[in-house]
Amino acid sequence: MSRISAQSLIALARQQLSRGNLEAAIQSLVEALGIDVGNAQAHALLAMCLIDQRRLTAAEHEAGIALKLAPEDWFAHLAMGKVQFARRRLDQAETHFRDAAGLAPQDDLPMHALGLLYLSRRRMAKAREFIEAACARDPTEPDNQTLLARWHLAKGDLDRAEALVRDVLASMPDDQNALIVLGWIELRRGRTDQAYEHAVWAVRNAPSDAETLELLCAVKARRSLLLGLWFRFNAFVAGSSGTRTVLLLVGLYLGVRLISLALGDLGHPTAASVVNYAWIAFCVYTWIAPGLFQRLLRKELEQVRLRPDF
Amino acid sequence: MAVYALPDEPRPGALQSAVTDPMWPLLATMLVGAWFGLAWFAFNGLALGSATRPRELGLIALALGGKALVIVSMVAALQAGWIDKSVLPYLYLVATGVLLAATYALYLLQSRSFELYTHFGGEAKNGVVIVMLGMAVLRPAVAPLFGEGFLELVLR
Numbered sequence: 001m002s003r004i005s006a007q008s009l010i011a012l013a014r015q016q017l018s019r020g021n022l023e024a025a026i027q028s029l030v031e032a033l034g035i036d037v038g039n040a041q042a043h044a045l046l047a048m049c050l051i052d053q054r055r056l057t058a059a060e061h062e063a064g065i066a067l068k069l070a071p072e073d074w075f076a077h078l079a080m081g082k083v084q085f086a087r088r089r090l091d092q093a094e095t096h097f098r099d100a101a102g103l104a105p106q107d108d109l110p111m112h113a114l115g116l117l118y119l120s121r122r123r124m125a126k127a128r129e130f131i132e133a134a135c136a137r138d139p140t141e142p143d144n145q146t147l148l149a150r151w152h153l154a155k156g157d158l159d160r161a162e163a164l165v166r167d168v169l170a171s172m173p174d175d176q177n178a179l180i181v182l183g184w185i186e187l188r189r190g191r192t193d194q195a196y197e198h199a200v201w202a203v204r205n206a207p208s209d210a211e212t213l214e215l216l217c218a219v220k221a222r223r224s225l226l227l228g229l230w231f232r233f234n235a236f237v238a239g240s241s242g243t244r245t246v247l248l249l250v251g252l253y254l255g256v257r258l259i260s261l262a263l264g265d266l267g268h269p270t271a272a273s274v275v276n277y278a279w280i281a282f283c284v285y286t287w288i289a290p291g292l293f294q295r296l297l298r299k300e301l302e303q304v305r306l307r308p309d310f
Numbered sequence: 311m312a313v314y315a316l317p318d319e320p321r322p323g324a325l326q327s328a329v330t331d332p333m334w335p336l337l338a339t340m341l342v343g344a345w346f347g348l349a350w351f352a353f354n355g356l357a358l359g360s361a362t363r364p365r366e367l368g369l370i371a372l373a374l375g376g377k378a379l380v381i382v383s384m385v386a387a388l389q390a391g392w393i394d395k396s397v398l399p400y401l402y403l404v405a406t407g408v409l410l411a412a413t414y415a416l417y418l419l420q421s422r423s424f425e426l427y428t429h430f431g432g433e434a435k436n437g438v439v440i441v442m443l444g445m446a447v448l449r450p451a452v453a454p455l456f457g458e459g460f461l462e463l464v465l466r
Contacts, residue, residue: 033314250410250414253410257403258400258403
């Protein structure tokens with residue numbers, strides 16, 4: 001009885017995911033696991049959801065439980081592979097994706113994951129092999145078409161990439177990945193206004209997505225070098241991991257203190273004070289910069305109007 | 311129905327009403343003193359029911375222990391005649407760097423729990439008054455108790 005209930009909750013979670021309701025899906029899966037804590041499928045699907053929320057520690061924990069419960073489950077391997085890919089542990093990700101592909105040779109998802117992994121490693125021939133395998137297994141899946149477009153974009157075949165991605169957008173105008181790829185294509189063609197429209201549309205769908213912000217920064221940089229640098233710096237400061245920012249700030253602090261001490265010892269107390277005040281101004285800026293950046297981003301989103309022919 | 315708990319989700323208890331954004335303990339570490347800021351981090355972790363509390367406590371120990379170790383090494387090197395007294399302010403920067411790096415790491419770690427806490431509707435107190443009081447009242451009252459020796463250097 002309880003197993004049936006857990007299964008129906010997992011099915012509900014899949015429906016919620018297909019509608020893009022990530023939080024509701026997580027809630028359904030948590031409820032499913034409350035009924036049947038030994039359900040590998042629920043743990044693996046929950047891991048996938050947690051990756052999308054960037055909760056990688058919890059995602060790794062859930063994928064680990066799924067693999068422990070069902071070492072031969074391809075979906076559990078896929079989930080663990082995606083966690084490792086998100087953590088940039090590419091060798092481990094490749095192993096899990098290959099295990100998943102071996103266990104489910106007819107499914108397109110492991111092929112897609114391998115294609116994406118090899119594309120990120122710039123191993124183009126291998127990437128194409130797996131992307132085409134994914135497309136052959138499910139030719140209607142927009143993610144597979146968009147990944148193929150990415151491959152063509154990376155190879156510089158803009159016409160082919162654009163044709164593929166416009167095909168996807170014709171049926172799914174809000175597809176985040178397709179919008180980003182089209183934005184990069186427009187930028188490569190030098191059509192910054194169109195690239196900007198796609199970037200902003202994508203930011204509207206996912207305001208904190210790193211790849212989307214990267215595209216927006218690139219468009220800004222193309223329009224104005226200074227503004228581009230400013231955007232890039234803010235995207236860095238407001239970035240998700242924070243570790244780089246901490247290292248930058250601690251390193252800068254120590255550097256500034258060192259210079260200030262040395263200037264004082266060398267008999268330049270005024271210069272030492274200037275350095276100290278400049279540092280305080282920088283600190284204040286870094287505290288308020290993420291908020292300012294988000295506000296500016298919101299302003300950009302309010303300003304954008306899609307062309308009628310989009 | 312049994313409730314499945316996700317491993318990274320905080321489980322706040324009776325002290326929930328005292329939860330603050332970890333940004334405030336971080337500021338307090340810089341503006342009031344390590345003794346106050348780090349104690350606040352530990353309390354905030356407890357109030358949040360942070361899933362990463364053991365690691366947070368480990369980072370607090372690392373911040374204070376690491377700084378103490380650098381200072382002890384400095385004093386030992388000075389007494390052995392390996393370094394000149396004029397180099398001490400420069401070497402003290404290393405101690406400050408260790409404290410800052412561990413405190414920032416602590417801030418990032420606790421921020422993840424705090425974000426999840428607010429994501430699920432948890433309310434947080436504004437810590438600005440505590441930081442101000444710490445600077446204006448606590449720091450002048452407590453800091454002299456540490457004297458002017460090793461304890462003061464580590465805890466300030």
